[in-house]
Amino acid sequence: MQCRVDVAAVIGSAVPAGLRARGQRVCWVVLLNGEPRGAAFASRDEAEECRAAWLAQLNAGLEGHLH
Template sequence: MSNRVDVAVMIGSGVPKGLRATGQKACWVVLVNGEQRGTAFSSRMEAEECRAAWLAQLSAGACAMQARAQRA
């Protein structure tokens, strides 16, 4: 199964209250197969780091599943 991991921007009222309270007018979130995972980030760079971690985790899981299938 192929997983899609994206970074999306949220603006205005889509920004969580805590970030809006600090003056943040935009934030970035990580989407895995279209669903938000984790928190909203105040910078795109933070969200991209989280995206990379998700990709690594999903890749490792896929490799483990493939190895199990080959042993069966």
Template sequence: MHSQVDVAVMIGSGVPPSLQALGKRVCWVVLVNGERRGTAFASRAEAQECRAAWLEQLNAGSRPVVARQAG
């Protein structure tokens, strides 16, 4: 199965209270197949790092296992 992993921006009231308390009015989240995964990030770069980790994990799970011959 192919999974879609995206980074979405949240603005205003969509920003979690913990980030709003720090003066943040925008945050980024990672979506896997349209569902939010993990925490909200204060920077897009952090969210992109998380996205890359999700893609690596999902791709690792879809690779076929190659059996080695004894010899």
């Protein structure tokens, strides 16, 4: 089974209240097969780091199934 991991931008009222209270008008979320995973990130770099961690974890799981 192949999983897709993406980063999506969230804007306006869809930004969580805590981030909006700090002045954030945009945030980023990690999507696994189109479903949000984890918290919203204040920067795209943070979201990309999380995406990389998801990919590493998924790849490690795949390698475990191949051996």
